[in-house]
Amino acid sequence: MEDKIPMSSVDIDARDIRAVTGVIRSGNLSFGKKNAEFESAMADYLGVKYAVAVSSGTAALHLIVKSLGIGKGMSVLVPSFTFVASVNALLYEGATPIFVDIDPRTMTLDPVDCLRKITPQTKAIMVVDTFGQPAHWDEIYSLAKKQGLKIIDDSCEALGAQYHGKKLGQLGDAAAFAFYPNKQMTTGEGGMVTTNNAELAALVRSYRNQGRDAMGQWLVHPRMGYNYRMDEMSAALGVSQLHKLDEMLAKRERVAQMYHEKLGKYDWLETPSIPSHIKMSWFVYVITLAEDLSREAVMEGLQKIGIPSRAYFSPVHQQAYIRSLPGMANLKLPVTDSLAKRTLALPFHTGMKKTQVHQVVSALVRVVEKLRNESRRKRAA
Numbered sequence: 063m064e065d066k067i068p069m070s071s072v073d074i075d076a077r078d079i080r081a082v083t084g085v086i087r088s089g090n091l092s093f094g095k096k097n098a099e100f101e102s103a104m105a106d107y108l109g110v111k112y113a114v115a116v117s118s119g120t121a122a123l124h125l126i127v128k129s130l131g132i133g134k135g136m137s138v139l140v141p142s143f144t145f146v147a148s149v150n151a152l153l154y155e156g157a158t159p160i161f162v163d164i165d166p167r168t169m170t171l172d173p174v175d176c177l178r179k180i181t182p183q184t185k186a187i188m189v190v191d192t193f194g195q196p197a198h199w200d201e202i203y204s205l206a207k208k209q210g211l212k213i214i215d216d217s218c219e220a221l222g223a224q225y226h227g228k229k230l231g232q233l234g235d236a237a238a239f240a241f242y243p244n245k246q247m248t249t250g251e252g253g254m255v256t257t258n259n260a261e262l263a264a265l266v267r268s269y270r271n272q273g274r275d276a277m278g279q280w281l282v283h284p285r286m287g288y289n290y291r292m293d294e295m296s297a298a299l300g301v302s303q304l305h306k307l308d309e310m311l312a313k314r315e316r317v318a319q320m321y322h323e324k325l326g327k328y329d330w331l332e333t334p335s336i337p338s339h340i341k342m343s344w345f346v347y348v349i350t351l352a353e354d355l356s357r358e359a360v361m362e363g364l365q366k367i368g369i370p371s372r373a374y375f376s377p378v379h380q381q382a383y384i385r386s387l388p389g390m391a392n393l394k395l396p397v398t399d400s401l402a403k404r405t406l407a408l409p410f411h412t413g414m415k416k417t418q419v420h421q422v423v424s425a426l427v428r429v430v431e432k433l434r435n436e437s438r439r440k441r442a443a
């Protein structure tokens with residue numbers, strides 16, 4: 063029996079473990095040297111002036127929205143083909159999400175649909191670098207400039223990705239990263255805000271820490287804030303993981319290449335389409351099944367032979383709590399609605415072996431061939 067293939071898996075080594083146990087022994091468990099070290103290492107890695115460590119990617123997004131002053135009576139363009147946190151960060155502040163459709167090739171925001179949906183209330187664009195693929199930044203930039211919109215980059219799936227040779231995190235007014243265990247690197251729970259704007263960074267720091275000011279006293283709170291701090295164990299793990307991030311990204315790239323090579327020859331799926339001016343930071347490996355295949359049947363078939371898979375993404379505008387908001391019940395996003403029924407994330411992680419990729423692909427081929435034979439037989443009967 064071969065080992066069960068997991069959907070995702072963390073890459074934790076002895077050095078990571080030493081980093082965390084070292085903090086626990088030191089007794090300084092919150093908001094100390096390791097936070098500062100992680101922040102400056104991340105700022106260096108990404109080429110940004112300011113990096114602020116927080117408790118999650120969702121907290122990072124919320125603090126950016128809050129610090130940009132986005133709230134009631136304002137709207138923000140956002141894809142529906144994303145993780146719910148991109149949209150919830152807007153709802154927390156009472157802002158209205160305006161769902162925009164995506165480019166079917168890259169699965170990122172469609173700039174033409176963005177332009178179409180701007181209203182006088184629109185204050186910002188929430189860009190999502192879906193599955194580790196940078197969005198159409200040139201088009202989004204010129205649109206935002208012409209229309210006077212702020213840009214928030216939800217780069218929670220794209221740490222280390224590049225657009226025309228520039229790392230994400232420098233693009234837009236501020237960017238959010240996440241370190242949940244299924245991401246490219248992990249701190250357990252954790253996130254980071256990056257920006258080149260000093261004032262914005264200072265506000266994020268204050269809101270993260272109960273509204274305290276940088277030099278302020280422990281019980282002086284100029285504004286209402288949150289406890290979105292990162293603990294020192296997480297920060298130490300972050301430093302250690304960041305150290306080997308490029309190595310992990312290269313391993314993930316190789317796994318993606320293996321999938322590409324094995325899957326490229328089949329006509330019942332599309333593999334990810336990667337333009338030459340971008341560098342992926344592979345978060346997950348997502349294929350798009352042909353329209354005549356039932357994704358649910360494929361997933362069930364895979365599950366029966368012990369291969370996990372996920373229906374990434376389930377569009378946000380189709381979630382019950384969003385549909386109950388004014389004007390959302392009948393919202394149609396043709397590309398999102400069609401793609402979201404057919405996309406399938408395959409098992410994918412840094413340490414995945416060639417034999418495991420082979421096992422997943424041959425299972426997928428078997429399942430699809432069986433489904434196709436069954437439907438052929440049905441049609442003949």
Ligand SMILES: *Cc1c(COP(=O)(O)O)cnc(C)c1O
Nearest residue numbers: 118119120145147218219240242
């Ligand atoms: C993971 C993720 C987040 C949030 O991350 P958490 O750390 O789990 O809060 C936000 N947006 C996107 C697109 C993500 O994939």
